[in-house]
Amino acid sequence: MCGIVGYVGEKQAQDVVIEGLRRLEYRGYDSAGVALVADGTLATEKRAGKLANLEKAIADHPLPPATTGIGHTRWATHGAPNDRNAHPHPGADRRVALVHNGIIENFAELRAELETGGHLLLSETDTEVAAHLLEVEVESGADLTQAMLAVVRRLEGAFTLVAVDAQDPSRVVAARRNSPLVVGIGEGENFLGSDVSAFIEHTREALELGQDQVVTITRAGVSVVGFDGTPAVGRRYHVDWDLSAAEKDGHDWFMRKEIYEQPRAVADSLLGRRTPEGHLHLDEMRLSDQELRDVDKIIIIACGTSFYAGMVAKYALEHWTRVPVEVELASEFRYRDPILDYSTLVVAISQSGETADTLQAIRHARTQRSKVLAICNTNGSTIPRESDAVIYTHAGPEIGVASTKGFLTQLVACYLLALYLAQVKGTRYGDEIDQVMAQLEEMPGHIEQVLAAGQTVYELAREHVDTRAVLFLGRHAGYPVALEGALKLKELAYIHAEGFAAGELKHGPIALVEDGLPVFCVVPPQGRDQLRDKMVSGIQEVRARGARTICLVEEGDDAITPYADVVIRLPKVPVLLQPLVAVVPLQLFACELATVMGHDVDQPRNLAKSVTVE
Numbered sequence: 194m195c196g197i198v199g200y201v202g203e204k205q206a207q208d209v210v211i212e213g214l215r216r217l218e219y220r221g222y223d224s225a226g227v228a229l230v231a232d233g234t235l236a237t238e239k240r241a242g243k244l245a246n247l248e249k250a251i252a253d254h255p256l257p258p259a260t261t262g263i264g265h266t267r268w269a270t271h272g273a274p275n276d277r278n279a280h281p282h283p284g285a286d287r288r289v290a291l292v293h294n295g296i297i298e299n300f301a302e303l304r305a306e307l308e309t310g311g312h313l314l315l316s317e318t319d320t321e322v323a324a325h326l327l328e329v330e331v332e333s334g335a336d337l338t339q340a341m342l343a344v345v346r347r348l349e350g351a352f353t354l355v356a357v358d359a360q361d362p363s364r365v366v367a368a369r370r371n372s373p374l375v376v377g378i379g380e381g382e383n384f385l386g387s388d389v390s391a392f393i394e395h396t397r398e399a400l401e402l403g404q405d406q407v408v409t410i411t412r413a414g415v416s417v418v419g420f421d422g423t424p425a426v427g428r429r430y431h432v433d434w435d436l437s438a439a440e441k442d443g444h445d446w447f448m449r450k451e452i453y454e455q456p457r458a459v460a461d462s463l464l465g466r467r468t469p470e471g472h473l474h475l476d477e478m479r480l481s482d483q484e485l486r487d488v489d490k491i492i493i494i495a496c497g498t499s500f501y502a503g504m505v506a507k508y509a510l511e512h513w514t515r516v517p518v519e520v521e522l523a524s525e526f527r528y529r530d531p532i533l534d535y536s537t538l539v540v541a542i543s544q545s546g547e548t549a550d551t552l553q554a555i556r557h558a559r560t561q562r563s564k565v566l567a568i569c570n571t572n573g574s575t576i577p578r579e580s581d582a583v584i585y586t587h588a589g590p591e592i593g594v595a596s597t598k599g600f601l602t603q604l605v606a607c608y609l610l611a612l613y614l615a616q617v618k619g620t621r622y623g624d625e626i627d628q629v630m631a632q633l634e635e636m637p638g639h640i641e642q643v644l645a646a647g648q649t650v651y652e653l654a655r656e657h658v659d660t661r662a663v664l665f666l667g668r669h670a671g672y673p674v675a676l677e678g679a680l681k682l683k684e685l686a687y688i689h690a691e692g693f694a695a696g697e698l699k700h701g702p703i704a705l706v707e708d709g710l711p712v713f714c715v716v717p718p719q720g721r722d723q724l725r726d727k728m729v730s731g732i733q734e735v736r737a738r739g740a741r742t743i744c745l746v747e748e749g750d751d752a753i754t755p756y757a758d759v760v761i762r763l764p765k766v767p768v769l770l771q772p773l774v775a776v777v778p779l780q781l782f783a784c785e786l787a788t789v790m791g792h793d794v795d796q797p798r799n800l801a802k803s804v805t806v807e
């Protein structure tokens with residue numbers, strides 16, 4: 194949700210900022226802009242649409258050389274995505290320029306106050322208000338840091354602000370409240386970014402900021418203060434992935450690359466989880482065994498794909514730990530007045546660690562004295578920082594807006610959590626846990642096998658280029674897989690797609706079935722005969738009504754063949770782990786179909802990678 198870059202150093206700021214925006218573009222691509230400090234004046238350029246439009250504008254009208262600058266790539270909240278509303282926004286006298294991620298909730302009253310004072314605001318954004326206020330402060334003699342402190346104290350809402358002052362090229366100043374911002378620490382240069390990919394090609398040393406802090410970067414250093422002006426220190430860390438992880442590696446899309454990275458990502462997420470004695474050990478688990486033994490209810494909160502990972506987790510957690518589990522959409526959670534206490538464990542699943550709905554939900558849970566455990570892929574992000582414990586997934590950076598390896602590694606983390614709880618609570622014997630761990634350790638190989646058969650799925654996708662609706666059916670752990678398959682198709686191919694629990698079909702949705710409608714059916718493994726047999730009946734029912742059934746079936750299950758128009762083979766795995774392989778053909782299908790339809794797979798319309806507004 195908006196990408197932000199700031200730079201001060203010896204290099205050309207324009208190059209550093211544009212390169213940073215390119216890596217952050219997945220966060221929003223409604224417009225992009227830069228502001229440079231050059232010879233006591235601001236040089237700015239901004240354009241609606243993708244970053245390429247801005248680059249073209251700069252190529253046509255080059256900006257002057259400068260070594261201090263800021264940039265922004267936007268996911269629109271206030272005001273249409275046009276040139277006028279694009280960031281950076283200057284103050285009234287074009288002395289300061291400012292970029293913003295988030296929402297300033299009291300912007301209407303601040304705008305009215307400015308307009309009464311004679312300010313002419315040119316855009317519909319909440320951001321421009323902050324730019325004008327900031328300029329008023331610097332023009333009355335404050336330095337940019339002091340000015341920022343004065344302004345943030347007046348703002349309500351969630352925001353990251355980054356600003357430059359034309360009369361002070363030595364610094365870039367930023368503020369953060371409930372919105373992401375990290376500092377990149379270089380030699381003779383320093384960086385600001387919404388996440389580390391903004392500066393990863395220059396430095397892997399980063400500084401994590403706390404809430405309600407203002408940071409000033411100069412060539413010589415970084416200083417941090419709280420909104421009340423008291424000095425603060427951030428947590429310094431080393432980023433354990435490099436530029437190559439943020440490149441496409443010969444693939445046409447980041448998403449496709451990330452799908453093919455899944456065997457590695459799953460293996461990495463399993464790495465180092467067992468002691469030499471064979472016990473499960475989760476090193477970021479900051480909850481004591483006693484605290485975990487006291488847990489008598491688990492509530493999983495998440496959004497979108499992460500929510501579907503939570504749905505799978507419910508089956509594993511309840512089966513292995515016998516603790517009741519609820520799964521709730523983060524955006525709904527706190528509004529239903531959930532029943533929580535100290536013995537409730539709230540598990541927040543978030544790839545980005547910045548999703549505002551999930552963040553607000555965990556804050557609510559903590560006010561009710563519940564312990565919060567985060568499952569997250571982004572080191573240093575807000576959700577794990579505000580949680581009592583965290584299991585990091587090790588997927589590496591996920592750039593494609595549609596989550597793929599993020600989902601698979603979330604599943605792995607959920608299985609690990611369930612097994613760990615089972616170990617601590619004694620609800621499973623050690624050898625049973627060992628057996629599941631061994632099965633999990635075989636999953637990267639199984640996922641490879643599904644990927645190796647990818648061409649068949651691609652051909653299938655190409656046959657569906659004129660399809661306008663698709664259904665997905667699943668049961669048990671295959672039900673969230675069906676939901677995820679449908680979500681991938683909606684967000685990438687803009688096709689009407691729905692996932693259903695196969696048993697629900699006869700209660701209404703079967704009315705949607707008509708001649709030739711493609712219906713993906715995730716068939717449970719044969720080992721679960723009852724489940725599988727019921728699924729087979731569901732497949733027969735839709736086929737009898739003209740559906741074209743595309744069945745994801747484990748190898749060796751030939752009984753399904755008479756009812757399947759297309760069979761996609763899955764490796765033989767336990768039912769609880771089947772989502773790890775079953776979802777992969779659905780990802781490939783959506784990626785390829787969107788490609789042949791001519792859509793931008795990495796940046797689907799209207800979406801952003803990290804949803805930092807509620």
Ligand code: F6R
Binds near residue numbers: 496547595
């Ligand atoms: C879909 C997708 C989204 C995210 C959701 C939550 O492909 O990526 O549905 O899963 O926005 O994001 P995180 O996991 O970052 O909290």
